[in-house]
Amino acid sequence: MxxxxxxxxxxxxxxxxxxxxxxxxxxxxxxxxxxxxxxxxxxxxxxxxxxxxxxxxxxxxxxxxxxxxxxxxxxxxxxxxxxxxxxxxxxxxxxxAEPPADGGPARTRILVAGIGNVFMADDGFGPAVAAALGGVSLPGTVHVADFGIRGMDLAYRLLDGYDVALLVDAAPRGLAPGTLSVIEPDVTEGDVAPEAHAMDPVKVLALARHLGEGPLPRILVVGCEPMVRMNGDEPDVVVGLSPPVKAAVDEAVRLVESLVGELLRGEEVNPR
Structure with a gap:
């Protein structure tokens, strides 16, 4: 039973x-x-x-x-x-559920994590992409989850044996709003004191590194340049993405699909 x-x-x-x-x-x-x-x-x-x-x-x-x-x-x-x-x-x-691999390469496990606060305008980009990926058929070793601002949950999830984690987030880099980038952050830096209900990717990665006994998965960030940036001190919430960031959601879905395909085929994936 x-x-x-x-x-x-x-x-x-x-x-x-x-x-x-x-x-x-x-x-x-x-x-x-x-x-x-x-x-x-x-x-x-x-x-x-x-x-x-x-x-x-x-x-x-x-x-x-x-x-x-x-x-x-x-x-x-x-x-x-x-x-x-x-x-x-x-x-x-x-x-x-699958036949033996007959000595072939191990199946790559990938976590696609949408992160961000949906009440802070363009910071909700990651959750929007995670929701859009819900309608996409991905291989069984690829898991998509919307972590929102649950930094502690994401830190523990990064310790669950994934080979690669794709973090989808708003990432200001001084580019035109809606521009997408693929970033590979340095996971050896940062402190280990994230807020319980906040999502600072650097602190989350540092906490996961502190909690785990082995190396973290390879971390790639699919970032989108925001048009509306908020720091959380504003008197009002802003729900909804700005036009250029909203328009980038479908493009980000295609980019994630492309990255997943490259990773599963064992191809070299470089920041871009």
Whole structure:
């Protein structure tokens, strides 16, 4: 039987498990085939496609695979925020959703994160692009999420095993309003004290670097030159993008699609 919570599971972690000759690890896609009971969760989840979030072991040495359903917005909050969205299955209740790679290159996992405040005019560019990408068919290893001003959530999400993170944001660089750029920031700089309800990308990256035990994913920023800039001290909110920034949303969607394609093909992607 699949379960949403299991207090005795998260005691030790393994990295992989082999099912039908295929090695599954964090990020692998699987189909759910619950067999141990026929409760309401099993009936609802049977046949669904999910992504492995972790492979864990309980006190008795039994292996359990934690998964998050594909398309579930709860995955946007990372493991720390997936209560009620993570399900545990025995390995025999899963089947790989894709054939073995036959020794080919590992599948690149990409996070596309829209960031910004929708109540501060052009600062809402990132969320607007994330919403537009919701109507685009992207490969299963590419995850799109609107993080808004949830800097802490994004910091933890950057630790979830992605190879590349594309941050979509308003980025003033002195260019014509609506101009798009691809920037590769220095992730070795910045302090680790982001505000709980603010989104300073430099501080978010610094916090993620501080929290994690390994390297961060490669970070690329798809930035748009704003026309209307606000600092948050204004007496009124401004909802909606300026005309040139709004017009750049569709172009940004195409740019993200192009970058994703290049990254998945293993091509060199340089700032531009």
């Amino acid at each position: 699949s379960e949403q919570t299991r207090d005795d599971v998260r005691l030790s972690r393994t990295r992989t498990v082999t099912v039908d000759g295929v090695t599954l690890s964090k990020g692998s896609r699987v189909r759910l085939r619950p067999t141990r009971s026929a409760d309401i969760f099993d009936l609802a989840l049977s046949g669904r496609t999910a992504e492995v979030d972790g492979v864990e072991e309980d006190f008795e040495g039994n292996t359990h695979v934690a998964v998050v359903l594909e398309g579930d917005p709860g995955r946007d909050f990372g493991s720390s925020g997936q209560i009620g969205h993570r399900f545990f299955f025995a390995p025999e209740e899963l089947e790989p």
